[in-house]
Amino acid sequence: MSISESFSRAPLLLKIAIGIACVGWFLHLLGFATPYWSTAKYFSIFGIDIHFGLWYYCAGKECDGYGKVQSWLEAAQAFAILGFLAGLAAIVLAILYVFVEQLRKDIFYIVAAVGNLAAAGCIFLAVVIFGSKITNGLSWSFGLSIVGMIFHGVAGVLMGVNRFQNKPQ
Incomplete structure (x- = not known):
């Protein structure tokens, strides 16, 4: 079966879920890698803008890594990484479930759906940990x-709904 035939035979909800998961993963990647999780205006006389991310901080145009970090930031980093990897795996x-006929097994489908929900859960923990400790x-x-996170959660739910509407092969 060709790639286009495999894709056209896949249920609509599954195709939508994969698209939503891809967008969610990309958005988390952008948020995960950039230093704008928190911003603060310090030294307003000088107009220095300070912003922080999970991995480094910037003051004006100068950026630097954190070095030794507190355990709450390490936990936020760890959960953000786990969310990133779970989303990618999902x-x-x-x-693979859609395009490789030999891998069209229930286990691949279920693990992909649970992977999206796990990604959403891990990202949720990362943002809650970071957001609870930041004062800026x-x-x-x-x-x-x-x-x-929301997109991964929606993708996981859509895959679950699709599973119960049309039992995968």
């Missing part, structure tokens, strides 16, 4: 990870 498994304003990178 997408890869769902795509939260910024757009933080928001992108939250939107990515």
